[in-house]
Amino acid sequence: MYNSSTAFSSSNTAYKNRLFIYEVTGLSQNSVDTKVPIRSSGTVLITVPYSRMNQEMRRINSLGGKVISIKPAGGDVPAPDSQAVTQSAPEQKQASNNKKSMTQATPKKTKTEVPVNIYRPKDPYIGKCTEIYDLVDEGGIGTCRHMTFDLSGGDLHYVEGQSIGIVPPGEDDKGKPNKLRLYSIASTRHGDDLEDKTVSLCVRKLEYKHPETGEHVEGTCSSFLCNLKPGDDVAITGPVGKEMLLPEDEDANVIMIATGTGIAPFRAYLWRMFLEGDKNPDYNFKGQAWLFFGIPTTPNILYKEQLEKMAADHPDQFRLDYAISREQQNPEGGRMYIQHRIAEHADKLWELMQNPKTHTYICGLKGMEGGIDEALSAAAAKHDANWEEFRKTMKKEHRWHVETY
C-alpha cells in the first residue's frame, strides 16, 4: 500500500475553533445542567467546542445519554479551551436559524458559473482526438485509455467534476442512431496542456462474455473511444453535471473514494490542487486531500506515477491509499476491496467528516456505496451517532457527493 502521509492530524486544521451541536436523548432533567431545557421531543441540545467533543461524548455516555446527531453550529469557539457550553432557548433558536451558515463548506468568493449543455445530441461539437495512450501497464486486467480531444473550434468549456457526452457513430440493434454515453472529465478546465482548449477522458473498454451465447461482447462507445487514433473525429455533447463539483473554498478538505475509472474526476481535482500553480490565481488549495483508490492489480493503478509523485511532493496535504483487491488481503483474509480500506481508516474519516469544510466524493462502480456506508456506520456507532442521519446531513449541506455507474 502506498501511504504518503503525515497529514490529517486534527490539530493542524482550522476547525478546532468551531462549535458543534449535539442532540442528546436519555438525559433526565437532574442529570444535566439545570439551564439546559429538555425539549418536548425529549432531547437536549448541547453546544460543544471541537476541542472538547470527545470528553463531552464521554460525559454524556456516563450520564446515560445518547448522542443522536452532531451538527456544526456555524460559530467559532469564544476561547480555545472553553468548557462545553449549554444553550438557552433563544440560543437554540439562533442555532437552528443558522442552518445556512452550516453549509460554510461552500465558497464565499465570486462563484464560477457552471456551464451546462453547450452542445446537445442533435448538434454535437465535433472534436479531434489529439492524443490517446494506455493506462493499464503490462500484466494488468483489461484496457483503459487516457484520451484528449481538441475543443479549439467551438465554445465547449467545463469545470472540474463535470461529464461530457460522446455520441458513438453507427446504429444500435434497432437501427436507430447510437445514443450518447456519459464520461467523467479527467482534465481540469485548463486541459492537460493548460491551453484551455482540450478535454480529456479516462475510458475503460467494456468487454464481457454474453451470459447466454458465451460470445465475447465489446461495448459500443467505450470500444469506439478506446480504438480512436489521433486525428479521428468525435461527437461531443455537454458538459453536464453539478453533483461532483470541486468546492471553490480553498480550505475545504476533500475525501475521494474511487474505483477504476472513477479516478477521472479526482485526477481533475488533484491536478487543479497541486499541479497548475499560477494558472489559478484565485485557487490556492490549503485543505487536505485524501484519495482511496480501489483497483484489481498494481498494473491497473491508473495515473500511478503522477499520483505518487503528488503525494510525495505534498505529504502534509495529500494522502493516497490503495485497495488492490487481487494482491492485498483484508483483515479476514479475503480480497482487499475499497470498503475494507475505508473500514481501516473509518475513525479518522469520521473525525474529518465532523469538520463542516470536509467534502466526501465517491465515484466509480455502481454498488460501491453499500460497503462504504457499512464501514462508516461502525465508526459513527462508536460515537453513539447514526451514520444514515449524519450522511443525510452531509448531503443536505452539499458535502456528500456520489457518482457511480
Ligand SMILES: Cc1cc2nc3c(=O)[nH]c(=O)nc-3n(C[C@H](O)[C@H](O)[C@H](O)COP(=O)(O)OP(=O)(O)OC[C@H]3O[C@@H](n4cnc5c(N)ncnc54)[C@H](O)[C@@H]3O)c2cc1C
Ligand atoms: C455520469 C457517468 C460518468 C461515467 N464516466 C465514465 C468514465 O469516466 N469512464 C468510463 O469508462 N465509463 C464511464 N461511464 C460509463 C459509460 O457511460 C458507459 O456506460 C460505458 O463506457 C459502457 O458503454 P458502452 O457503449 O461501451 O457499452 P454498451 O454497448 O452500451 O453496453 C452496455 C450494456 O452491456 C451490458 N453489459 C455490460 N456488462 C455486462 C456483463 N458483464 N454481462 C452482461 N451484460 C453486460 C448491459 O446491458 C449494459 O447496459 C460513466 C457513466 C456515467 C453515467
